[in-house]
Structures are given as C-alpha cells and as structure tokens.
Amino acid sequence: MAMTLAALAERLGLPLAGSDREFTGLNTLEAASETEVSFLANPRYTHLLAGTRACAVILAREFAAQAPSATLVSANPYLDFARAAALFVRKQGEQTGLSPLACVHPTARLGEDCAVYPYVFIGPRARIGNRCTLFPGVYVGDDCVIGDDCVLYPHAVLMAGVEMGDRCILHSGSVLGTEGFGFTRAAGAVQKIPQIGAVVLGDGVDVGANTCIDRATLGATRVGRDTKIDNLVQLGHNVEVGEQCFLISQVGVAGSTRVGDRVTMAGQVGVAGHLRIGDDVTIGPQAGVPKDIPDGVSGSGTPFMERRTFMRNLVLQPKLADMHRRLQQLEKELSRLRESLGAGKDTP
Amino acid sequence: MAMTLAALAERLGLPLAGSDREFTGLNTLEAASETEVSFLANPRYTHLLAGTRACAVILAREFAAQAPSATLVSANPYLDFARAAALFVRKQGEQTGLSPLACVHPTARLGEDCAVYPYVFIGPRARIGNRCTLFPGVYVGDDCVIGDDCVLYPHAVLMAGVEMGDRCILHSGSVLGTEGFGFTRAAGAVQKIPQIGAVVLGDGVDVGANTCIDRATLGATRVGRDTKIDNLVQLGHNVEVGEQCFLISQVGVAGSTRVGDRVTMAGQVGVAGHLRIGDDVTIGPQAGVPKDIPDGVSGSGTPFMERRTFMRNLVLQPKLADMHRRLQQLEKELSRLRESLGAGKDTP
C-alpha cells in the first residue's frame, strides 16, 4: 500500500511541513527507509532524529526543527502514530460468507456478513452476531452467544455456554469455558466438583493466544468491557475482572478473585484465590499477591508490597549475604566488648 | 432442566425439610434465585444464609434452623453439593458415531459407541477404546492407545505413541508427546538429542487446556492414576508423576524429576530437573524447588522451605530495608561505644 504524505496529514488532521511524496509504510527512526514515515514519542530517542532516513516524522513541536525530514507536528505523537499505523493494518484473510467446509449446527444462528472459514464448528443453539469472522479451526460450543463485529482467530475455542459482547477478539488457541479445576481428595479417592457455571465477556475484550479462562463452578467467570488480556494467561473459575484492565502475558489469577477496573498486571504475576484487588491497581512483573490490595496501589514483589517499599527492598536482595556477614561481625565485636568490660556486666 | 426438591433429596439420600417445589439449577447463597438450590459448606459464609433467596439449601444440621428456605441436611454439604451439581453438568455437543468429515486411518481401530466429530484425525495403527468422545480438531498420532470412556476436547493433540488409560479427559489445546527439549551446543553447532520415548497416562487423568507433556528421551514420561493437571502446565521429558496429584495452573516440572503420590503443586510452581519429590508433599504458589523434598512436607518459597520457616521469612521480606537500616545503626552505635571506651580496647 502507498499513500502521499499530504493524504496522511489530512487523515490525521496534522500540518505537513516539507515536501510531499509517496510513502509505503511506517517504521522506527533507526530502521525507516526513505519511503517510510516514522515518529518520535519518547524524548529519550531524540538523538536518533538527526540520523533517520524516514521521509517524514510525526513529532512534538519542540523537536520539529531537529528533524532532517518532512514533519507532521502533533500534540500527542504516540496516539497519532497509532492512528497512522491503523491505516496500514494488514487485513488477515479473504474469506467471505460461510465456507462449505465449515460445520454449522442447524439450530445455530449466524448474523449478517459473517466470514466463516473452513474447519469451523458451530454447535447447537449457538448465536453469532453480525460481521463476525471465524478463522479455521474455531470451535463454538452449544448455546454460546457471540456479539457483533467479533474476530475469532484460528483454533479459538468456546466451550458450551460462553457469552461475549461486541467487538471482542479471541487470539489463536485461546480457550474459554474449560472446566474449572475443582477436585478434592476424600476417603482415598479424588472427588470431582462439577463446574456448571459460565464465562461472560463484556464488549471490546481481547483474549491473547493460548490464554485460558475457566468456566465458573456456579454463576460466571467474568471479564469486563475493554479489558485486554495477553497471551498464555490463566483465569481460574469464578474470577471477575473489571473494565479496562491490562493483564500481561503469563499472568495467573486463581479462583474467585475479584479484580477492579483499570488494573494492570505485568508479566508472570500470580494472584491467589478469593482476593479483592481494587480499582487502578498496578502490579509489577512476577509479583506474588497473597492478600487483598486496596484501590490505587502500585507495587510489586513476593509478597506484594507498595512500590516504594518494594524498590527499597529489591536493591537489598543481592546484599543479604553482606548483611549476614555484618551481623556476624557485630555479634563478635559486641561479645568481645562485653568480655573486655567484664563478664556479667550486661545482665540486669 | 428442572427437577423437584423431593427428587433431588431422593437422589442424594438426604431429608428434605420444607415445602417441595420445582427448581432449575444451583447457585451461591448470594446469587441464587427462588428457583435455585444453594449450599453452605464453609461456616464463614453462614451470615449469608439469612438473606438467600434460594428455595432450598444443602447444609449441616447445626445451621438448618437459620435457613429461611427448605433444607437438605447433610453430613458433608460440599460433597453433596458436588453430587447435586453433577446432575446439572452441561453435556457438550450432540455428535454420535463417526463424522464423515473426520479422517480415520484404515489401520486405526475405534471402539464401540464412540463420538468422533468433524476434523478429527486418527493416524495409522492408533487404538481407541469404547465410548470415547473426540471433539473437532483432535489429532491422534500413529500407534497411540486410548482407553475406554475418554473425552478429548477440541484440538487436543497426541503425538505418535502416546498411551492413556480409561476415563481420561484432555482439555482443549493440550499437547501430549511433543519432543522433549534435548539440545547441546557442541563445537560451534547445536546438536539435537533425539527424543524417542513415550508418554503414558494412567486411568482417570485430567490434562488441562494448553498443557504440554513432553515425550521421554528414552523410556516414558508418566502420569499416575487419578492425577489432575490444570491449564498451561509443562511436564518435561521423563518426568514421572504419581497418583492423585494436583498440579495447578502454570506449574513447570523439569526433565526426569519424579513426583510421588498425592502431591499438590500450587500455581506457577517451578521444579528443577532430576529431583525426587516425596509422597503427600504440598508446594505453595510460585515456589522454586531446587532440591529433593521428603515425604509429607508442606512448604513454599524460593528456595523451597518448610511451611513454618517460609511463613516466618515471608513477613520479613518487606522489612529487609528496615533491617538494613537497623544494622547500619548498630554498626554506628557500636563504633561510637568503642571509641568512647578508648580505641583498641576491644582487640584481644
């Protein structure tokens, strides 16, 4: 795809300074060729501006003079880059309508203008909205409900009874509604606790590749509107996640924990079950959360601590042996001091 | 589905007190409607009893008087709830027999009353028992052996030569028998160590969604009878897990480690290779296990410690900076004390 800088400037509503030309895409300041547009959002990369070969750069007014190229001055270069990039998003696939190699149960209902690829299986009584795309290998179980404008990438799986809103994206291999892990050992045998609840996703939820969201024991496992979940994440049975949360890759949240709105969990965070994580909480990478977290707290560590405490303790982790040595030294010195002052002197 | 309270009482063998009526399902004390049955297993939720709208509650005799509804008095309310829930388990799918859109190799053998969905692939010489269900996208490789009454959910994969007993459940996207990770760097190149062993599951094993169990280098990777494995777990080559173990989500066990019977590993636990974990061991979330653990030990942490040691140390993690400050303070005070007593006094 190619377009002119002038056309881009018009689309973004930004002033173009410098000569117009055709360009073919976007790239970083370092990697851009003469036919690509770049951007400067993080001031720490300003030094790369002078050397860029990009034919134009989206950037803040204060840096415009330093650009060797045409410029598109923006009040928010990162968001305007995102808007430009949206013009270059690669549409995946060409399927339209229902492939004859898909299986749709006679009792299932499919909305208008859906694209259903080969090897898709849609079970009894499932209802799918308008303008949805179901890539090869997608499985939609009995009684599932899918809103409008959803995209289900290859091999996404919805077990029976999963419900989701509009504009949801399920990435490849994601599994929604698998049985929650409910077992007890009793009387020498393993007893299974049936998992008869559901999974309910709000509008605009993204679920990453190979991420798993378990069905509830009773009631529903819930993910709120516009929450974005990365790859390889695990949400246990009856977890409830609020709106606009970001759960980064390999996070695990154990059963029945409730997570507020606008919560961010960095990679590999683990949260124990039956907790309450407040709104606007940020949890750093690999943190282990054994207790409730009130609204608005940022932190990290195992156990989870507020950010200031965490940072002060983190730098001391590598000094534990040193602290131990100093402790031994103090014990020795104090002992010698007491001896030199005469035995028994320090007893009351 | 609807049934009467009287019918439920009869099925569970519990006395019904209060008026009979039809109900449609089970739910928590808080969420239950007038047409749902609930239960009280954990005394800490007793305060919810007064406000429940459930038409009946399964509970212990001592709490029966507090229920505003009909009651089903039980010696073990949790297990009786589980038995009630089993009556409401949603059967997934309607497939019977062999779909004409499935591929079964002519040399493969399929037992009686199996349900094989479209897009299932069964390879040469595979043998599948009676009453098995294979959902869309299941792949059964050459020479695999599957027992009776197994359920393989969408896209479960058995690479060549995997064997499993009766009543196993493989959840969506689980992968059994992929090559173990066997590589060395030698003479400037990467040398692959072929993985020619097998994977063998006992009866009643559950494998979670997107969980991976690697094929052995030689011999077999083994999972014992009635062991339950959650989602996104990794078992390396030649791992041997005993019977009735619970491996919670995102656990990783490295190659050749032997795990005893009735072991529980909480979420995100990592166990190093070539270890021996005893029977009846419980390992807390995110623990890192670098050494053998004897029978019967409960603990957590990195490195793994017995529970009592772990708990005492955990609360001190956030106090490391405080300890460091106090250590510095002591050093200063001791130094001043020695000075005030005259230099050299504390040397022998």
Next chain:
Amino acid sequence: MAMTLAALAERLGLPLAGSDREFTGLNTLEAASETEVSFLANPRYTHLLAGTRACAVILAREFAAQAPSATLVSANPYLDFARAAALFVRKQGEQTGLSPLACVHPTARLGEDCAVYPYVFIGPRARIGNRCTLFPGVYVGDDCVIGDDCVLYPHAVLMAGVEMGDRCILHSGSVLGTEGFGFTRAAGAVQKIPQIGAVVLGDGVDVGANTCIDRATLGATRVGRDTKIDNLVQLGHNVEVGEQCFLISQVGVAGSTRVGDRVTMAGQVGVAGHLRIGDDVTIGPQAGVPKDIPDGVSGSGTPFMERRTFMRNLVLQPKLADMHRRLQQLEKELSRLRESLGAGKDTP
C-alpha cells in the same frame, strides 16, 4: 525396527567389542532389556553399569572393562548416543502430497515433495518451500514465507506475513505473528496501538508447543538461526533473539528486548522490556531480569545477580527470620550495655 550391533557400530564409526546380535532400540542402563543398547555419558551413573541387561553399551574407553555386555567405545558417548537415537526416531504420520481435505489458496505456492494433511489452511500468496510437512490444523496466513524442510505440527499457526527459514520445526499449538500487546489508557478509553510489523525466524529454529511469538509493532520480531525455544514461551513484540539460544519452558521476554547469541534462559525466567542481554549469558530458573546483562554473565535470582552472589544469597533466604531475631538481640544487648555504662555515654 531391528538392526545388528555390527551395523550400528559401522553407522557410528565405533569399534564393537563383544558378540554381535540384533537389537530393537535404546534405553537407559537401568531400564534396558537384553534386546536394547544403552549408553554411559555421566560418570555418576557408572555404578549402574554392572547391573545393566543391555546387550551393548556406548561408553568411554576407561569404563569399557566394567561393562557386562558388548561395548562401543566412544570419545563422546552422549553425542554418539544421540546419533544412535536418531536412527530410531519415530517418523510421525504417512501423509504424502496434498490432501484433498486441505485448503490451499489459488495464489499460494507450494514446493516439491511437501506433505499437506487434511484440515490444513494455506492463505493467499503464501509461499512454502520443498519437502515441508504440514500436519492437520496448521494455519498459514496471507503472504507467509516458509523455507525448505520445515515441519509444522498439528495446529501450528502463522498469522499473516510471518517468515521462516529452512529446517524450522513448529510444535503443536505454537502461534507466530499474533498481535503484540499494544494498548494505552487515554482519556477514559483504551486506545489500541496497531501492530503492523512481522515475525522472522532464521534457519533451524524450533518453536515449542503452545509457544507464542508476537508480531512487531513496526519492523520485525526476530529469532536467529538454530535457536531452540521450548513449550509455553512468550516472546513479546519486537523482541530480537540471537543465534543458538536455548529458551526453556514458560520463559517470558517482554517487548523490544534484544537477546544475544548462545544465551540460555532456564524455565519460567522473566525478562523486562527494552533490555539488552549480551552473548553467552546464562539465566537460572525463575529469575527476574530488570536490567541489561553484559556478555558472558551467568546468574539467577530476582533481581538477576551473578551466579556467585546469587548462590550466597539464596542460602540465606530461609535464614531471614533468624537474622531478624539476631538483630533484635543485638539491639537489646547494646542497649543494656550502654545503660550499664551510664546514659548518654555514646552520644558525641
């Protein structure tokens, strides 16, 4: 499969001492039967030699006299075992040519002697080299480029525009080119940062089961030649991994981090974004890496420390409570000492 010891000796170029016979496979010293060959690579298992039933053992000259069986003396028993094992690798499947149940877009190009199983989907303009095998459920998106001699196991997914070299292996359920996680919260809404870059794998790369490699925001996420990635690993957008690296199971590398050559990351390691990990770095299990690591460093821990520091600190983790107790004791003793010497004496 059966072959004679003499034939094996010839294939490996090793001298056979002892009587020739037919054997059927390889196994460990402990588990081998009379019709199997074994090997001794690790001197710590030498004591198992006397009791083995193996009909022949591959081993170093110094141990040959202790073998009760025929011997194949080798300068590198582990590598010669690997070469022997390669003769016994189970070929998976029998597919040849293009299954009529596969979907190949008319504009896609397929090389010679490829095996394409049922339920494979190959999208527009994709180009696949010679002698590739695509197992059931493989999805190859638009414009993907796959080299020669690649194997894509069941349900491996390449989203649009992914490129890979020759001799790559994608294990079951691996997902390449899913959208990177690019979101910000702005003005009360979640803004998506489009991910319009690619994924590029060099020659000889292995990608483990259910592993995810995200597409770049701009440019490409890259994995270098002969790098081997285990199961359930996550590589974020714009990560660049060098050559001959080993990334063990459940590792996560956050966006834009550059990893050098011959780097080993053990299981469950987490690496933050925008870092530079040098060549020949080794990172121990569960380590959390918040900062750059220079070339050649081995270490572990959270935060990552050099190996010597890590080992010294690790053993003290369980002693934190003990250190705290000793610290309190010192404070008390020092206080009493000061008191016994008269108040105020230690103030300047």
